[in-house]
Amino acid sequence: MVFKLNNHLLSRIASSNGHGEDSPYFEGWKAYDSNPHHPMENPNGIIQMGLAENQLSFDLIQDWLKNNPKASICTPEGVNEFREIAIFQDYHGLPEFRNAVAKFMAKVRGNKVTFDPDRVVMNGGATGAHETIAFCLADPGEAFLVPTPYYPGFDRDLRWRTGVKLIPVDSESSNNFKVTREALENAYEMAKLDNIKVKGLLITNPSNPLGTMLDRETLRSIVRFINEKNIHLVCDEIYAATVFSQPEFISIAEIVQEDIECNLNLVHIVYSLSKDMGFPGLRVGIIYSYNDAVVSCARKMSSFGLVSSQTQYMIASMLSDDEFVGKFIRESKTRMAARHRVFTDGLAQASIKCLETSNAGLFLWMDLRGLLKEKTFEDEMALWRVIIHEVKLNVSPGCSFHCTEPGWFPGLHRQHG
Amino acid sequence: MVFKLNNHLLSRIASSNGHGEDSPYFEGWKAYDSNPHHPMENPNGIIQMGLAENQLSFDLIQDWLKNNPKASICTPEGVNEFREIAIFQDYHGLPEFRNAVAKFMAKVRGNKVTFDPDRVVMNGGATGAHETIAFCLADPGEAFLVPTPYYPGFDRDLRWRTGVKLIPVDSESSNNFKVTREALENAYEMAKLDNIKVKGLLITNPSNPLGTMLDRETLRSIVRFINEKNIHLVCDEIYAATVFSQPEFISIAEIVQEDIECNLNLVHIVYSLSKDMGFPGLRVGIIYSYNDAVVSCARKMSSFGLVSSQTQYMIASMLSDDEFVGKFIRESKTRMAARHRVFTDGLAQASIKCLETSNAGLFLWMDLRGLLKEKTFEDEMALWRVIIHEVKLNVSPGCSFHCTEPGWFPGLHRQHG
Numbered sequence: 001m002v003f004k005l006n007n008h009l010l011s012r013i014a015s016s017n018g019h020g021e022d023s024p025y026f027e028g029w030k031a032y033d034s035n036p037h038h039p040m041e042n043p044n045g046i047i048q049m050g051l052a053e054n055q056l057s058f059d060l061i062q063d064w065l066k067n068n069p070k071a072s073i074c075t076p077e078g079v080n081e082f083r084e085i086a087i088f089q090d091y092h093g094l095p096e097f098r099n100a101v102a103k104f105m106a107k108v109r110g111n112k113v114t115f116d117p118d119r120v121v122m123n124g125g126a127t128g129a130h131e132t133i134a135f136c137l138a139d140p141g142e143a144f145l146v147p148t149p150y151y152p153g154f155d156r157d158l159r160w161r162t163g164v165k166l167i168p169v170d171s172e173s174s175n176n177f178k179v180t181r182e183a184l185e186n187a188y189e190m191a192k193l194d195n196i197k198v199k200g201l202l203i204t205n206p207s208n209p210l211g212t213m214l215d216r217e218t219l220r221s222i223v224r225f226i227n228e229k230n231i232h233l234v235c236d237e238i239y240a241a242t243v244f245s246q247p248e249f250i251s252i253a254e255i256v257q258e259d260i261e262c263n264l265n266l267v268h269i270v271y272s273l274s275k276d277m278g279f280p281g282l283r284v285g286i287i288y289s290y291n292d293a294v295v296s297c298a299r300k301m302s303s304f305g306l307v308s309s310q311t312q313y314m315i316a317s318m319l320s321d322d323e324f325v326g327k328f329i330r331e332s333k334t335r336m337a338a339r340h341r342v343f344t345d346g347l348a349q350a351s352i353k354c355l356e357t358s359n360a361g362l363f364l365w366m367d368l369r370g371l372l373k374e375k376t377f378e379d380e381m382a383l384w385r386v387i388i389h390e391v392k393l394n395v396s397p398g399c400s401f402h403c404t405e406p407g408w409f410p411g412l413h414r415q416h417g
Numbered sequence: 418m419v420f421k422l423n424n425h426l427l428s429r430i431a432s433s434n435g436h437g438e439d440s441p442y443f444e445g446w447k448a449y450d451s452n453p454h455h456p457m458e459n460p461n462g463i464i465q466m467g468l469a470e471n472q473l474s475f476d477l478i479q480d481w482l483k484n485n486p487k488a489s490i491c492t493p494e495g496v497n498e499f500r501e502i503a504i505f506q507d508y509h510g511l512p513e514f515r516n517a518v519a520k521f522m523a524k525v526r527g528n529k530v531t532f533d534p535d536r537v538v539m540n541g542g543a544t545g546a547h548e549t550i551a552f553c554l555a556d557p558g559e560a561f562l563v564p565t566p567y568y569p570g571f572d573r574d575l576r577w578r579t580g581v582k583l584i585p586v587d588s589e590s591s592n593n594f595k596v597t598r599e600a601l602e603n604a605y606e607m608a609k610l611d612n613i614k615v616k617g618l619l620i621t622n623p624s625n626p627l628g629t630m631l632d633r634e635t636l637r638s639i640v641r642f643i644n645e646k647n648i649h650l651v652c653d654e655i656y657a658a659t660v661f662s663q664p665e666f667i668s669i670a671e672i673v674q675e676d677i678e679c680n681l682n683l684v685h686i687v688y689s690l691s692k693d694m695g696f697p698g699l700r701v702g703i704i705y706s707y708n709d710a711v712v713s714c715a716r717k718m719s720s721f722g723l724v725s726s727q728t729q730y731m732i733a734s735m736l737s738d739d740e741f742v743g744k745f746i747r748e749s750k751t752r753m754a755a756r757h758r759v760f761t762d763g764l765a766q767a768s769i770k771c772l773e774t775s776n777a778g779l780f781l782w783m784d785l786r787g788l789l790k791e792k793t794f795e796d797e798m799a800l801w802r803v804i805i806h807e808v809k810l811n812v813s814p815g816c817s818f819h820c821t822e823p824g825w826f827p828g829l830h831r832q833h834g
């Protein structure tokens with residue numbers, strides 16, 4: 001037996017760099033992985049601030065699990081269910097799971113809207129959900145508009161294997177990075193000039209990395225825009241339960257249920273339990289679409305990334321417990337607000353300002369423009385290298401979030417309990 | 418708000434029928450879903466014989482779980498691990514999980530071969546694993562050869578979203594449906610004439626639906642073939658532990674470790690715990706590749722279908738228990754052999770013969786040629802409709818497995834305990 005190198009035998013996807021692993025975003029992660037900080041064992045290691053984790057309220061979850069042994073198919077109390085659950089592979093998911101998720105999605109949105117369990121499609125995390133949506137809505141070469149700054153993982157999730165393009169929509173600090181109709185029109189027209197067919201608009205609300213929310217007027221303007229252009233609207237709302245102070249979160253579900261002209265077939269929500277519950281390892285991604293054909297197609301595609309039935313069963317039990325869920329959401333927000341305050345106060349003492357309109361998410365949008373020699377992305381990258389290699393913090397530069405203004409950095413107030 | 422139908426706004430994948438849900442294979446499933454048999458509540462319903470489930474030994478698994486409460490992060494004994502596991506999302510997977518899977522894969526193959534845990538890539542079931550392999554190895558329009566009859570789901574798994582083609586390789590009952598060099602050459606040459614680039618050969622060993630295994634000489638001939646053509650070899654070995662009588666299973670891993678001329682970069686194994694352990698709901702799919710570039714690329718792609726960390730943790734504990742695993746594999750084979758005998762004896766009394774070379778899998782390959790008026794696929798479909806609607810058994814017609822000879826049907830001896 002021998003090894004011969006013939007990578008030309010692989011696919012174009014495998015041979016190209018579409019995954020984006022060499023971007024500063026993933027590079028910072030690798031630096032952290034090779035030298036992780038530990039207060040005792042490796043005090044000079046790199047502190048991870050590049051990963052949005054919500055670990056503040058695991059004590060509540062552990063208490064709940066101890067009190068609910070039947071929620072697991074691996075306890076003496078629950079093991080009789082093991083067989084039926086382990087063999088369950090219907091891509092609709094356990095009915096109890098879909099019911100519980102639909103109820104939880106409503107609760108997280110203040111019960112101002114309802115969700116139909118039959119439109120809940122599961123997927124392998126928000127990562128899998130976004131790719132599935134892209135496969136459903138666009139052909140290779142077609143595009144989604146995405147307001148900047150946006151989560152760097154989108155470049156992998158929506159583009160890599162689908163061949164779909166993402167077109168950044170500009171924003172600026174002078175109006176707190178709002179999504180404006182003018183910027184949307186500009187991006188749309190630019191795509192047209194480049195002969196690129198725009199199939200949709202992808203918004204993240206609350207925003208990662210800004211920690212801001214879209215206000216009602218902006219959401220209505222977005223709905224008008226996508227209807228006029230007859231393109232899809234994909235709303236990533238995976239941080240819905242992390243809004244820790246006023247104003248309250250407004251879901252796209254609330255807007256389309258208003259008396260507004262909207263073709264519901266164009267509207268799709270991506271959700272997940274990775275941020276709101278802090279369970280990224282459990283890979284619970286959700287597509288909620290108002291379009292029957294998309295529900296049907298996404299469900300078929302979910303065969304490639306179903307949620308483990310063991311996990312579906314546990315989540316179904318946990319999220320069906322109204323009292324627990326109410327308490328968890330409230331307590332979690334209180335703790336996040338406190339953590340956010342500690343972090344912003346600390347930065348203020350170091351004379352570092354943050355975007356003041358942030359009231360959600362697990363991050364801050366830090367204004368480090370004053371530390372740049374010149375307002376260029378070269379200088380932003382130079383500052384980033386100092387932060388990662390000398391200050392030993394893994395934060396990402398704003399440019400990796402496609403921010404169009406140099407000098408902004410996301411700071412994650414690590415949400416540890 | 419209104420609903421307007423504009424499916425032209427969806428992708429070609431979503432608008433086309435590439436999923437194959439209208440094939441007789443899935444049609445039988447739908448007939449079963451709408452009228453499932455129950456011995457008491459619905460004795461005239463359809464009996465499910467279209468799903469390969471291994472449920473014979475769940476008592477052993479339930480006992481193990483009761484005796485190992487620390488294997489679950491949802492028991493009082495294990496809950497302290499909940500936080501670290503729920504937040505774990507490294508696409509390499511838990512090291513304990515990869516170690517345990519590598520060890521289990523060796524054990525299932527009689528410890529005649531070893532597997533390197535660093536080459537174990539997880540995926541959402543074998544379904545996700547196959548799609549990932551196709552994305553890694555072939556561009557849209559390129560093809561894999563697949564000996565017939567083959568699992569109908571391959572048409573979805575490998576083709577649907579990748580744009581890859583599958584080219585059937587003929588086989589015939591006169592030599593027990595063996596994979597011959599001649600048939601491989603014919604399929605390869607036909608593809609060439611059609612200007613289709615063949616990138617690989619996909620074999621299933623043990624075979625679904627034949628229940629047969631590839632012998633050593635056939636495996637060597639296949640290895641020579643793919644090396645001569647310089648194409649990939651993907652070996653689906655998800656039924657490795659279901660070989661219940663002599664001769665013993667020979668993995669491709671054993672052949673490539675022999676003194677044989679083989680470029681290991683061309684060889685990839687797909688594995689899963691859905692059949693050998695009977696856990697399809699847990700979605701544990703595995704790619705084991707000897708090609709570093711494929712390991713690296715498949716691992717990045719696994720972000721779209723990671724195994725739930727809750728499930729990884731439980732599987733790691735269970736498969737690390739040598740004594741349990743040994744007992745489970747032995748006992749499971751004994752029970753399968755007994756069930757197989759009951760089933761073949763029953764069919765023999767009804768004068769139905771089966772392919773005699775079957776000694777693996779959860780199925781039989783029934784010879785119903787004598788029940789056809791004429792040896793055509795039209796008559797096979799007519800017989801299938803009688804079986805499903807009058808006899809009320811959900812079996813699939815051989816043609817849905819791309820069998821080239823009419824009159825063969827897979828019979829699944831439902832593996833219930």
